[in-house]
Amino acid sequence: MxxxxxxxxxxxxxxxxxxxxxxxxxxxxxxxxxxILQNRDGREVILASLGTGDFFGEMALxxxxxxxxxxxxxxxxxxxxxxxxxxxxxxxEDPSLAFNxxxxxxxxxxxxxxxxxxxxxxxx
Amino acid sequence: xxxxxxxxxxxxxTLIQLSQESVSNLTLEQGxxxxxxxxxxxxxxxxxxxxxxxxxxxIDLEVDILEPRQFSTFSGPAxxxxxxxxxxxxxxxxxxxxxxxxxxxVIQRGIESYVLHMDVGDVRIETPLHxxxxxxxxxxxxxxxxxNSKWSSFDQNTLKMAEDRGAQVRRQLVSDISWESGRPTLSxxxxxxxxxxxxxxxxGVNSQLQYVLEQSGCGYIAPERVKxxxxxxxxxxxxxxxxxxxxxxxxxxxxxxxxFAAVIPKGDYVTLCMLGDEINEELVSSFLNAPEVQACFPxxxxxxxxxxxxxxxxxxxxxxxxxxxxLLVIGDSGVTRLYKDGIGAAYKTAKAAATAAVFxxxxxxxxxxxxxxxxRKIEIDNSIGKFVFAVNKQLQRTKVTRRTMLRMTRMxxxxxxxxxxxxxxxxxxxxxSAPYKEILLRTMKPWFLARxxxxxxxxxxxxxxxxxxxxxxxxxxxxxxxxxx
Numbered sequence: 001m002x003x004x005x006x007x008x009x010x011x012x013x014x015x016x017x018x019x020x021x022x023x024x025x026x027x028x029x030x031x032x033x034x035x036i037l038q039n040r041d042g043r044e045v046i047l048a049s050l051g052t053g054d055f056f057g058e059m060a061l062x063x064x065x066x067x068x069x070x071x072x073x074x075x076x077x078x079x080x081x082x083x084x085x086x087x088x089x090x091x092x093e094d095p096s097l098a099f100n101x102x103x104x105x106x107x108x109x110x111x112x113x114x115x116x117x118x119x120x121x122x123x124x
Numbered sequence: 125x126x127x128x129x130x131x132x133x134x135x136x137x138t139l140i141q142l143s144q145e146s147v148s149n150l151t152l153e154q155g156x157x158x159x160x161x162x163x164x165x166x167x168x169x170x171x172x173x174x175x176x177x178x179x180x181x182x183i184d185l186e187v188d189i190l191e192p193r194q195f196s197t198f199s200g201p202a203x204x205x206x207x208x209x210x211x212x213x214x215x216x217x218x219x220x221x222x223x224x225x226x227x228x229x230v231i232q233r234g235i236e237s238y239v240l241h242m243d244v245g246d247v248r249i250e251t252p253l254h255x256x257x258x259x260x261x262x263x264x265x266x267x268x269x270x271x272n273s274k275w276s277s278f279d280q281n282t283l284k285m286a287e288d289r290g291a292q293v294r295r296q297l298v299s300d301i302s303w304e305s306g307r308p309t310l311s312x313x314x315x316x317x318x319x320x321x322x323x324x325x326x327x328g329v330n331s332q333l334q335y336v337l338e339q340s341g342c343g344y345i346a347p348e349r350v351k352x353x354x355x356x357x358x359x360x361x362x363x364x365x366x367x368x369x370x371x372x373x374x375x376x377x378x379x380x381x382x383x384f385a386a387v388i389p390k391g392d393y394v395t396l397c398m399l400g401d402e403i404n405e406e407l408v409s410s411f412l413n414a415p416e417v418q419a420c421f422p423x424x425x426x427x428x429x430x431x432x433x434x435x436x437x438x439x440x441x442x443x444x445x446x447x448x449x450x451l452l453v454i455g456d457s458g459v460t461r462l463y464k465d466g467i468g469a470a471y472k473t474a475k476a477a478a479t480a481a482v483f484x485x486x487x488x489x490x491x492x493x494x495x496x497x498x499x500r501k502i503e504i505d506n507s508i509g510k511f512v513f514a515v516n517k518q519l520q521r522t523k524v525t526r527r528t529m530l531r532m533t534r535m536x537x538x539x540x541x542x543x544x545x546x547x548x549x550x551x552x553x554x555x556x557s558a559p560y561k562e563i564l565l566r567t568m569k570p571w572f573l574a575r576x577x578x579x580x581x582x583x584x585x586x587x588x589x590x591x592x593x594x595x596x597x598x599x600x601x602x603x604x605x606x607x608x609x
Contacts, residue, residue, distance in 0.1 A: 082220065
């Protein structure tokens with residue numbers, strides 16, 4: 001971490017959010033990579049990797065559920081926290097701010113649909 | 125039947141809605157020409173969002189940004205926008221949500237805390253989440269004597285962002301605005317620049333153009349302004365880190381006409397900013413001679429030997445009507461936030477203006493309906509801000525209240541936990557991270573008032589009485605941690 005950067009630095013494999021914890025913010029990756037994983041029956045299943053400019057934890061903005069997965073740094077990563085309150089207040093003033101979130105969430109649904117279809121095809 | 129009835133009511137609602145909404149006869153069409161005067165953050169953000177939103181509805185626009193200055197070429201005033209250079213916590217977050225991450229080559233220093241200096245002592249206040257959430261930047265290349273800097277200009281970065289979206293930057297000075305058949309026509313010293321479908325003025329508050337606009341008969345009135353003081357000191361990267369760290373240093377001193385003063389650490393320099401209702405050389409001198417200020421700098425450092433200094437003005441009054449047919453005034457030359465987060469206000473008004481122009485129309489009525497509410501909201505909050513700063517000024521005036529604020533903040537910082545009431549109030553006032561209304565409402569909560577009263581008795585009044593008895597009062601004691609860390 002230099003002095004000319006923003007956010008918080010995480011070391012390799014350091015968790016940023018933990019599955020099952022309550023959450024009230026989302027995160028934007030400023031530098032580096034993170035991996036998203038779920039604990040299933042005591043086994044770690046890696047769901048995805050995200051890189052600079054990507055965001056995660058956005059479900060906590062819209063639902064009052066606990067975090068659905070653990071996110072940890074893959075190598076050294078720097079991540080900026082986005083407050084739920086600040087963001088929702090601003091979205092109320094300027095709904096177009098949510099476009100970027102909706103666009104990314106739409107991409108993720110499309111990707112999940114594709115993976116689900118491939119999975120179903122493989123098992124038939 | 126049921127479905128027919130549902131359909132009829134839906135059509136009815138739509139017709140009522142259409143009759144209520146005036147349909148503008150002035151709109152941006154395919155190939156419309158837009159002139160943006162000023163390539164600072166307001167002009168660049170406007171151009172960026174205008175082109176982005178127009179693309180979503182399939183319109184190609186021709187956007188000219190008229191900016192004679194070269195932000196990254198010339199150091200000192202020639203490439204500078206005369207500003208403290210703070211990108212607020214809330215703006216950093218909003219830009220990141222928009223997908224705009226400020227590159228580290230632009231960020232001179234990430235700010236993670238601030239240190240409050242008063243004659244009664246100092247206290248460090250950490251960011252709520254202990255991360256660097258404020259960016260200290262140079263709007264231009266940097267101070268007059270800067271050489272081979274590894275950082276680049278913030279304004280150049282936002283201008284490049286607009287250029288990458290399709291805006292064309294024209295290095296031309298606009299010296300006259302006229303209206304021909306209702307369309308704005310711009311001229312410069314070398315003759316006519318062109319005629320446009322929409323004119324957006326984002327030339328800032330220190331430009332002569334606002335008077336040209338005022339005299340053009342469009343109804344615009346130049347905003348009320350006050351003088352500020354900004355100067356730069358070269359310390360070198362190591363010394364900046366040693367003396368100031370990654371903290372903004374805020375001074376609450378009992379000096380007449382001074383609202384607020386801060387030293388912002390950058391890369392090799394620190395920027396001193398003073399805001400108030402009558403900043404002059406005498407007040408600057410009183411401030412520089414204050415022991416609380418001198419204690420922050422290396423011993424024997426001459427505070428009168430700066431690398432660059434200026435007395436720019438800031439907008440403190442709004443403009444009344446920052447729009448007209450085919451006209452928008454945004455950023456500092458229009459409505460901006462009182463004292464704080466000018467770049468954040470530029471982003472907000474620029475985006476509101478771009479949204480209105482693309483989705484509603486470009487007539488005066490369209491802007492009144494869809495752009496003005498965003499400006500009005502800032503203006504109303506500024507009125508509350510004036511009250512907040514007046515209360516803060518009163519608290520600065522007496523030693524007992526300064527001790528109360530210091531004690532309450534230090535206790536919160538030592539205890540940690542969620543009850544950081546005074547700390548968050550001060551943080552939001554000095555960083556511009558929250559609306560003034562929200563800050564004021566927080567100070568009215570019974571728990572805040574109870575803790576304030578308790579600290580007033582224990583830390584302020586009782587301390588004064590005790591020291592009057594013993595004669596042991598020390599004017600500049602440090603109860604907390606060492607500074608800076």
